[in-house]
Amino acid sequence: MVLMKHVMSSQQLSLLSYANNCMLMASSSVYRRQQFLIRSLGGGIDHSRNMQQDLRSVEVDAESVIRSITPALDLTRHKGQAGKIAVIGGCREYTGAPYFAAISALKIGADLSHVFCTKDAAPVIKSYSPELIVHPVLEESYSVREEDKKFISSKVLAEVDKWMERFDCLVIGPGLGRDPFLLDCVSEIIRHARQTNVPIVIDGDGLFLVTNNIDLVSGYALAVLTPNVNEYKRLVEKVLSSEVNDADATQQVLSLAKKIGGVTILKKGKSDLISDGDTVKSVSIYGSPRRCGGQGDILSGSVAVFLSWARQHIKAADPNSNLSCKNPAVLGCIAGSAMMRKAASVAFSHKKRSTITGDIIEFLGKSLEDICPAT
Ligand SMILES: NC(=O)C1=CN([C@@H]2O[C@H](COP(=O)(O)OP(=O)(O)OC[C@H]3O[C@@H](n4cnc5c(N)ncnc54)[C@H](O)[C@@H]3O)[C@@H](O)[C@H]2O)[C@@H](O)CC1
Ligand SMILES: Nc1ncnc2c1ncn2[C@@H]1O[C@H](COP(=O)(O)OP(=O)(O)OP(=O)(O)O)[C@@H](O)[C@H]1O
Ligand SMILES: [Mg+2]
Incomplete structure (x- = not known):
């Protein structure tokens, strides 16, 4: 059925373009036949219109959210007030993802950005940037003997715990890998973050962990999950025991x-859909047709910063605030999504097909400045 709809709409498109090119033949029988076919296939057009209508109805004014929650820069503020973020990720295979997330947090405007990664990933990540504070504390099974696991696990947790209360948000998962021992340690880190009310953004392999252990985040209002197409499919299958339903995407993300x-x-997708179970918002502005890896990592680092700022903004109970939504996690997602999409669109306008994640990161500052000037 779904396949048929796709076939129908591509037929329609070619017929429409053919019909346009043949306007001169308007009186011919060929043209009348084309018109008949287009009318007969009209159901497909109505269907996609309905879906667009559905998404438009929840589209949010993301720029005004960004303007509301972004703190003013002034000379009285001290280091740390604009946010301290930690990324838990980085292993033998992946060093780019945690770097992208952590550096994006700084480029958006956080004051300090930490990375907790495995011992082999640490020197590599440090070498990308001296701006990041890198802790080589995580261990994978291959480097730990069975009898040492308990001791190592409590050592890892103690290392992260020393810092935990200083962080405004943790990003868990970019480039984390799927080693079972490492993931057990990260489960404990998540439990401690919850106990201390530290917000968490779960992405990449963190979603692999959480999808299989949903209790880790269930009921925690300060948790954000940022699934891509594959991660969302796994989450829906596991939690809702059903298939992804693109025709009713807003309702499904709300239920989830x-x-x-x-x-x-x-x-994440062509439009980003955001829900906390009460409301659904969509961010469709900007965006780029380049799908190079790492854009989700920029997003997770950005959401962490905006979530922290939204939390501060709500705590300060600014009487001039015109925000209708009071959930900092939702506000952080809206702002992070729009910011990532704008930077991607600006980078694409400069670099076209050669746009890579590093280019997008370079435009985070300008993109925020366009929406919310520093002075
Ligand atoms: N430079 C790096 O170090 C990067 C590391 N990454 C890390 O790599 C790990 C695995 O993440 P992945 O995103 O690859 O895992 P996924 O399970 O999302 O993707 C696995 C496979 O699905 C395919 N796929 C992705 N999006 C798709 C779509 N929309 N439709 C159909 N197929 C699609 C991909 O080509 C890939 O082969 C994570 O830890 C992640 O953070 C990524 O963030 C990318 C950048
Ligand atoms: N089709 C699309 N059109 C426009 N923007 C998109 C599209 N798909 C994804 N995006 C944007 O790209 C960002 C990253 O989404 P994506 O699905 O690529 O994440 P990901 O697969 O986790 O990335 P990563 O490679 O970092 O793991 C999101 O913020 C989303 O808004
Ligand atoms: Mg990803």
């Missing part, structure tokens, strides 16, 4: 967030 006890879900 509700079923996980009010965590916030940012479903």
Whole structure:
């Protein structure tokens, strides 16, 4: 059925373009036949219109959210007030992902950005940037003897715990890998973050962990999950025991967030859909046709910063605030999504096909400046 709809709409498109090119033949029988076919296939057009209508109805004014929650820069502020973020990720295979997330947090405007990664990933990540504070504390199974696992695990947790209360948000998962021992340690880190009320953004391999252990985040309102197409599919299958339903995407993401006890879900795609189980928002502005790897990592680092700023903004109870939504996790997702998409679109306008993740990161500052000037 779905396949048929696709076939129908591509037929329609070619017929429409053919019909346009043949306007001169308007009186011919060929043209009348084309018109008949286009009318007969009209159901497909109506269907996609309905879907667009559905998304438009929840489209949010993301720029005004960014303007509301971004703190003013002034000379009285001290280091740390604009945010301290930690990324838990980086292993033998992946060093780019944690770097992208952590550097994006700084480029958006956080004051300090830490990375907790494995011992072999640390020197590599440090060499990308002296701006990041890198802790080589995580261990994978291959480097730990069975009898040492308990001791090593409590050592890892103690290392992260020393810092935990200083962080405004953790990003868990970019380039984390899927080593079982490492993931057990990260489960404990998540439990400690919850106990201390530190917000968490779960992405990449963190989603692999959480999808198989949903209790880790279930009911935690300060948790954000940022699944891509594959990660979302796995989450829906596991939590809702059903298939992804693109025709009713807003309702499904709402049900999913509700079923996980009010965590916030940012479903990435052509439009980003955001839900905390109460409301669904969509961010469709900007964007780029380049799909190079690493853009989700920029997003997770950005969401972490905006979530922290939204939390501060709500705590300060600014009487001039015109925000209708009061959930910092949702606000952080809206702002992070729009910022990533704008930077991607600006980078694409300069670099076209050769746009890579590093180019997008370079435009985060200008993109935020366009929406919310520093002075
Ligand atoms: N430079 C790096 O170090 C990067 C590391 N990354 C890390 O790599 C690990 C695995 O993440 P992945 O995103 O690859 O895992 P996924 O499970 O999302 O992707 C696995 C496979 O699915 C395919 N796929 C992705 N999006 C798709 C779509 N929309 N439709 C159909 N197929 C699609 C990909 O080509 C890939 O082969 C994570 O830890 C992640 O953070 C990524 O963030 C990319 C950048
Ligand atoms: N088709 C699309 N059109 C426009 N923007 C998109 C599209 N798909 C994804 N994006 C944007 O790209 C960003 C990253 O989404 P993506 O699905 O690539 O994440 P990911 O697969 O986790 O990335 P990563 O390679 O970092 O793991 C999101 O913020 C989303 O808004
Ligand atoms: Mg990803």
